[in-house]
Amino acid sequence: MSSEGRGRPRLEKPRRPGRTPRDEILDAAAELFTEHGYANTSTRRIADAVGMRQASLYHHFATKDDILDALLAGTVEAPLQLATELVAEGGPAVNQLYTLMVSDVAQLCRGTWNLGALYLLPELRVDRFAQFRRRRAELRERYRALAAAVIAEYGGPADADDLPFRLVESAINRRSDDGACPPEQPWISADGALRTLGYDGDFGALRAAAETRLALHAAVAT
Amino acid sequence: MSSEGRGRPRLEKPRRPGRTPRDEILDAAAELFTEHGYANTSTRRIADAVGMRQASLYHHFATKDDILDALLAGTVEAPLQLATELVAEGGPAVNQLYTLMVSDVAQLCRGTWNLGALYLLPELRVDRFAQFRRRRAELRERYRALAAAVIAEYGGPADADDLPFRLVESAINRRSDDGACPPEQPWISADGALRTLGYDGDFGALRAAAETRLALHAAVAT
Numbered sequence: 001m002s003s004e005g006r007g008r009p010r011l012e013k014p015r016r017p018g019r020t021p022r023d024e025i026l027d028a029a030a031e032l033f034t035e036h037g038y039a040n041t042s043t044r045r046i047a048d049a050v051g052m053r054q055a056s057l058y059h060h061f062a063t064k065d066d067i068l069d070a071l072l073a074g075t076v077e078a079p080l081q082l083a084t085e086l087v088a089e090g091g092p093a094v095n096q097l098y099t100l101m102v103s104d105v106a107q108l109c110r111g112t113w114n115l116g117a118l119y120l121l122p123e124l125r126v127d128r129f130a131q132f133r134r135r136r137a138e139l140r141e142r143y144r145a146l147a148a149a150v151i152a153e154y155g156g157p158a159d160a161d162d163l164p165f166r167l168v169e170s171a172i173n174r175r176s177d178d179g180a181c182p183p184e185q186p187w188i189s190a191d192g193a194l195r196t197l198g199y200d201g202d203f204g205a206l207r208a209a210a211e212t213r214l215a216l217h218a219a220v221a222t
Numbered sequence: 223m224s225s226e227g228r229g230r231p232r233l234e235k236p237r238r239p240g241r242t243p244r245d246e247i248l249d250a251a252a253e254l255f256t257e258h259g260y261a262n263t264s265t266r267r268i269a270d271a272v273g274m275r276q277a278s279l280y281h282h283f284a285t286k287d288d289i290l291d292a293l294l295a296g297t298v299e300a301p302l303q304l305a306t307e308l309v310a311e312g313g314p315a316v317n318q319l320y321t322l323m324v325s326d327v328a329q330l331c332r333g334t335w336n337l338g339a340l341y342l343l344p345e346l347r348v349d350r351f352a353q354f355r356r357r358r359a360e361l362r363e364r365y366r367a368l369a370a371a372v373i374a375e376y377g378g379p380a381d382a383d384d385l386p387f388r389l390v391e392s393a394i395n396r397r398s399d400d401g402a403c404p405p406e407q408p409w410i411s412a413d414g415a416l417r418t419l420g421y422d423g424d425f426g427a428l429r430a431a432a433e434t435r436l437a438l439h440a441a442v443a444t
Contacts, residue, residue, distance in 0.1 A: 039261035166392035192418035
């Protein structure tokens with residue numbers, strides 16, 4: 001099995017979703033971290049869940065923290081990339097912010113496991129996770145800058161600029177409470193966030209533009 | 223020390239905030255749970271932090287889960303009580319909701335430890351915490367009912383009724399990110415939440431009415 005990389009031979013056939021052993025480890029760890037807790041999950045238990053020797057797991061990830069870091073990075077890198085693209089493409093800030101929020105809520109709701117529920121872990125405060133914390137802070141600043149532009153344009157309340165980021169991430173809490181987001185969650189969150197900024201324009205047009213942009217994005221990504 | 227209750231004599235003088243050994247245990251546990259993680263904290267470590275024998279701690283709380291349950295209950299019982307009082311007092315739904323939100327955000331921001339950061343723990347899914355989950359769900363339903371009344375009155379979007387509860391709880395996340403809420407957080411959150419419901423009336427009047435009601439409430443409580 002060439003996809004094994006440097007790992008030892010597998011004990012059995014893959015039993016987790018994922019195209020590679022690395023993806024299978026990430027999926028198993030995401031399940032265990034979100035369902036049983038980070039501190040309660042050992043790398044041994046993750047290896048068992050994948051059907052892999054612990055030594056093989058260590059070929060892919062040296063520590064449990066490395067697995068957590070990879071999972072968390074997955075939740076912020078895509079929206080950061082999209083924010084960069086949207087700003088480069090230009091156009092009204094309200095459209096940029098709306099498209100970013102819709103995409104970000106959709107990804108927080110879509111993953112098999114509710115990884116955002118791990119953001120508040122005290123374990124993330126150590127140096128090992130400094131880069132993740134910095135990247136999430138960058139994403140928050142992207143939101144704030146776009147929100148401030150919308151507030152300025154529509155005469156909204158200046159101190160509301162952190163609320164869109166908060167409403168986007170609150171999809172994590174709704175998902176935790178209800179087991180899933182409602183299908184309309186991206187639009188509910190994005191509409192609500194723009195209203196907190198004093199915007200009360202044509203939500204239908206914003207939605208149509210976001211759908212067009214994100215369909216294009218998805219087409220390019222495949 | 224009569225305030226010791228049934229516990230054994232203390233090893234040393236109280237070293238934690240709190241009027242009783244029970245309060246000291248809760249304060250120490252809140253610090254350890256939020257700073258080091260629930261799974262990483264033993265009752266032994268809590269007893270050590272209080273300066274109390276582990277056997278004495280067990281006179282107050284039979285299990286670590288009982289301590290967590292008491293801490294979590296403290297975050298939902300006050301807003302539930304206030305919601306009941308506000309509905310009984312009557313008046314416009316928008317005033318009731320605004321006052322509830324301001325008070326609730328203030329208490330989430332005010333506590334020494336950010337207990338709301340524990341809401342997403344997978345450990346809370348077991349039967350032991352069924353009552354806490356039910357009480358928090360009741361609070362959420364109070365928010366939704368008031369939000370639905372505001373939406374109906376001001377012609378807002380029907381599917382926004384869960385957003386005020388989410389914005390209120392997002393003070394937990396802001397506090398976690400920044401180390402504290404800004405002093406204006408209760409008003410920022412409450413204004414933003416009403417805007418998500420389509421309200422754009424006199425926020426100054428709402429704020430004055432909420433301040434009067436909550437000052438009265440505080441005076442009665444003392």
